[in-house]
Amino acid sequence: MAAEEASKSMVEQVHESLNVWGFPHGPVDLGFGAINLEPVIMAWVVMILIAIFTVPPTRNMSLKRPGKWQLMVEELYNFLKGLVNENLDPRKGAGLMCLIFTLFLFLLFSNLWGLIPTMMSPTADLNAPIALAVMVFVLSILLGIKYKGVKYFKHFIEPFFFFLPLSILEELAKPITLAFRLYGNIYAGEVLIAVLLGMFHFTGTVLGGFIPSVIWYAFSIFVGFIQAFIFIMLTIAYISQAVEEVH
Amino acid sequence: MGEILDALGLNATVFAQIVNFIVLLIFLRVVVYPHIVKLLEKRQQSIEDNVKSAEEERQKAEELRRQYEADMQKAKEEANEIIQKATKSGEEEAKSIIKAANDESVKIKEQAKQDIEREKEKAVSELREQVAELSIMVAGKVVDEKITSDVQRKEINEFIKEAGDLPC
Numbered sequence: 001m002a003a004e005e006a007s008k009s010m011v012e013q014v015h016e017s018l019n020v021w022g023f024p025h026g027p028v029d030l031g032f033g034a035i036n037l038e039p040v041i042m043a044w045v046v047m048i049l050i051a052i053f054t055v056p057p058t059r060n061m062s063l064k065r066p067g068k069w070q071l072m073v074e075e076l077y078n079f080l081k082g083l084v085n086e087n088l089d090p091r092k093g094a095g096l097m098c099l100i101f102t103l104f105l106f107l108l109f110s111n112l113w114g115l116i117p118t119m120m121s122p123t124a125d126l127n128a129p130i131a132l133a134v135m136v137f138v139l140s141i142l143l144g145i146k147y148k149g150v151k152y153f154k155h156f157i158e159p160f161f162f163f164l165p166l167s168i169l170e171e172l173a174k175p176i177t178l179a180f181r182l183y184g185n186i187y188a189g190e191v192l193i194a195v196l197l198g199m200f201h202f203t204g205t206v207l208g209g210f211i212p213s214v215i216w217y218a219f220s221i222f223v224g225f226i227q228a229f230i231f232i233m234l235t236i237a238y239i240s241q242a243v244e245e246v247h
Numbered sequence: 248m249g250e251i252l253d254a255l256g257l258n259a260t261v262f263a264q265i266v267n268f269i270v271l272l273i274f275l276r277v278v279v280y281p282h283i284v285k286l287l288e289k290r291q292q293s294i295e296d297n298v299k300s301a302e303e304e305r306q307k308a309e310e311l312r313r314q315y316e317a318d319m320q321k322a323k324e325e326a327n328e329i330i331q332k333a334t335k336s337g338e339e340e341a342k343s344i345i346k347a348a349n350d351e352s353v354k355i356k357e358q359a360k361q362d363i364e365r366e367k368e369k370a371v372s373e374l375r376e377q378v379a380e381l382s383i384m385v386a387g388k389v390v391d392e393k394i395t396s397d398v399q400r401k402e403i404n405e406f407i408k409e410a411g412d413l414p415c
Contacts, residue, residue, distance in 0.1 A: 033258060033259025033262070035259050035260050039260060040260060043263075043267045051274065051278075054279045055278060058279050061282055061286040063290055074287065077283050078287070098276050101275065102268075102275045102276075105275075106271060122267075125260065126256050127256070127257060127258070127261045127264050128264040130257060131261045134265075135268065
């Protein structure tokens, strides 16, 4: 018990000393409900980073001789488009492309942003994954109704009416698993970074204590990409399930 | 319910993040996305054009090649024909030349034979005459001069003829 207490205080200590920007610990009420200030501000930072990443290469785009940066954005777009077209009718998928593009960029930048010391992933706070997952969930239902009308609800009671509760549970499980998978991975990554930082004293860090941190950083970068990919992949899959005629 | 939300750390941040995401979505949709789509469409168009024009070029080249090959074949045939004709005419010419030469040589041989014959005869007759005169002179000295030269000549001629018939 005492050791647990000590380790908890150790992680908190690390968080405390890394909080150089002076973010408040708990939620803050600014007049429209309690808000965790840090992830929201980090989300703004990520949005600005995305703007910096995407706006310059899309000015004066060159058809014949694309630059490296322009090519990177283009290839990212083509990659996502390939994923969408594999799972969706391209006509229906074309309207989704902007959402998928934005979602992937936001998730990728959020996941990786937390690896910068003193910064935090917006997705390491449960609110952002829940927000994204709920949006995807609502969107899939709306698109299902748009493309199939009332017939969309038929699959809830198929093959028997008796399956209705199970189907509803299944539908609800989608956004929840989507959100918690992302949150768990990214939050765990940040916690372990703090733990590894707190585990060694200065001498230990210099003498080799940095090695686990380096390995974990590399793995976290990998996880950041993978989680962004999985999130959009599942988004596409859920939407295609809701939209396509055959189940 | 409220306890669960508190335990999970869920609060109004959800709505803030939704707003954030929608703002980002609109921003990218307006500022970035159209450029990418437009460029990719343009690129696709240009690639299609390139492929199409390349195909056209290829067909044109193929046609040209076929035409050239046909021309080449025709030229070859013509050349063959010309060579054959030339060979044939050359052979004929050679034959006729050889034939003419043969004829000429035969003619020359004949001529030469005749010449020889004539010369021979001329020489024989000259010889006869000389022999006759010599005989007459000898006879004139040896025989009495009573016999007339006419008789002498006649006899001697006969004698010479007899002698001439002998193979000499």
